[in-house]
Amino acid sequence: xxxxxxxxxxxxxxxxxxxxxxxxxxxxxxxxxxxxxxxxxxxxxxxxxxxxxxxxxxxxxxxxxxxxxxxxxxxxxxxxxxxxxxxxxxxxxxxxxxxxxxxxxxxxxxxxxxxxxxxxxxxxxxxxxxxxxxxxxxxxxxxxxxxxxxxxxxxxxxxxxxxxxxxxxxxxxxxxxxxxxxxxxxxxxxxxxxxxxxxxxxxxxxxxxxxxxxxxxxxxxxxxxxxxxxxxxxxxxxxxxxxxxxxxxxxxxx
Numbered sequence: 001x002x003x004x005x006x007x008x009x010x011x012x013x014x015x016x017x018x019x020x021x022x023x024x025x026x027x028x029x030x031x032x033x034x035x036x037x038x039x040x041x042x043x044x045x046x047x048x049x050x051x052x053x054x055x056x057x058x059x060x061x062x063x064x065x066x067x068x069x070x071x072x073x074x075x076x077x078x079x080x081x082x083x084x085x086x087x088x089x090x091x092x093x094x095x096x097x098x099x100x101x102x103x104x105x106x107x108x109x110x111x112x113x114x115x116x117x118x119x120x121x122x123x124x125x126x127x128x129x130x131x132x133x134x135x136x137x138x139x140x141x142x143x144x145x146x147x148x149x150x151x152x153x154x155x156x157x158x159x160x161x162x163x164x165x166x167x168x169x170x171x172x173x174x175x176x177x178x179x180x181x182x183x184x185x186x187x188x189x190x191x192x193x194x195x196x197x198x199x200x201x202x203x204x205x206x207x208x209x210x211x212x213x214x215x216x217x218x219x220x221x222x223x224x225x226x227x228x229x230x231x232x233x234x235x236x237x238x239x240x241x242x243x244x245x246x247x248x249x250x251x252x253x254x
Contacts, residue, residue, distance in 0.1 A: 001025050001143075002060040004084075006053070006075060008032035008041045010114035011089050012066035015147075018122040019064075020045050022146050029057050031075075053078035060084045062143070064108070069093050076101055085136055091163025094156040095130045106131035106140050109159055110148075113170050122147045128154040128162065179239055211254050218250035 001024055005016045008030060020027045027045040032038035035051050042049035050056065053075045056063070065088040067075060072093055076086075079101070086098050086105040098105035107130040112120065127148045131137040144151040154162065177198070181191045204213040217225040226247055233240035 001062060002028045003062045003064060004029045004031070004056055004060040005041070005045070005064050005066065006031045006056070006079070007064075007066035008034070008037040009066065009068075010116055011110065012064075013041055013044075013116055014114045014120060014122075015064065015066060015089065015108075015110065016041065016045055018147055019143075028060060031056055033071075054080065056080060058082040062087060064089065073097060085139060087140070091166065092160050094160075095132060096156070098132070104133060104136055106136060107156070107159070108140065108144060109154075109163075111162065111166060113174075123149050126150040126152065128152050128159055130154060130156060130159070179242075214250060214254050216250070218247035219254050221247070221251045 003016075003019060003025060005012055005027055012030075016027055016030070019025050027047050029047055030038050030042040030045060030049040031051070031053055032041070032049070033051055035049075038049035038051055056079050058080050060082070061084055063079070063082070063084050063086045065072060065075065065086065067088075067090075069090055069092060072088060072090065076098060079086075081102070084102075084104065086102050087108045088095075088097065089107070089109055091109055091111070095105065095107050107128070109128040110122070111126045111128065114120065125148050127144045127150065129140050129144050129151060130153065131140050141151065141153075177194075180194060184191055184193070201213070217229075229243060230240055233243060
């Protein structure tokens with residue numbers, strides 16, 4: 001199976017390397033608008049690279065579009081017509097973004113956070129798939145199951161909701177970690193102090209509904225502590241507002 005990787009970011013890097021490790025799969029080309037990024041990934045995959053989407057080869061079996069949402073449609077419009085299976089990896093874009101450009105298309109969405117500097121095994125990553133044509137579903141499902149032990153068929157609408165939930169569970173949570181690190185750094189304190197707390201919080205939600213796992217001053221709306229914290233954040237109005245809104249939300253929801 002010949003595969004063209006359209007993109008060179010975190011998802012493209014991890015997914016292409018995982019696919020290249022499978023027997024019978026050849027990554028034959030990488031596209032990225034940034035030459036340096038395309039070259040770095042192509043060297044790791046031992047394949048050619050291009051920076052012009054109109055030069056994407058036509059003879060591949062699968063075209064994997066791992067791009068930012070705003071870049072997806074312009075690149076799709078530029079790709080030469082071919083008979084391969086076109087897949088995107090977005091959590092929020094509908095499968096029908098390919099409609100009118102090819103009859104063979106679908107989605108291969110990995111629900112995970114990726115950083116180029118960290119290796120991760122795909123076997124435990126949930127992969128959510130969707131396919132336009134019934135006759136292509138077996139090919140997509142077979143590819144997904146070779147990559148991961150957790151494969152689920154999901155509609156574009158439900159995938160959008162899953163992606164929204166993932167933003168809250170991962171991206172917003174990580175931003176909160178970053179704010180906590182800034183508070184500690186200001187006082188010369190190590191972020192390592194927080195790791196046992198972070199680990200236990202994450203472990204609890206495997207066993208308890210998140211609402212039952214909630215603790216802290218906001219759950220009982222302890223105004224004495226909350227007001228002290230708000231005062232400490234007086235020089236950071238955006239963070240202060242975030243603290244207030246989160247505290248109010250916790251108190252209302254629990």
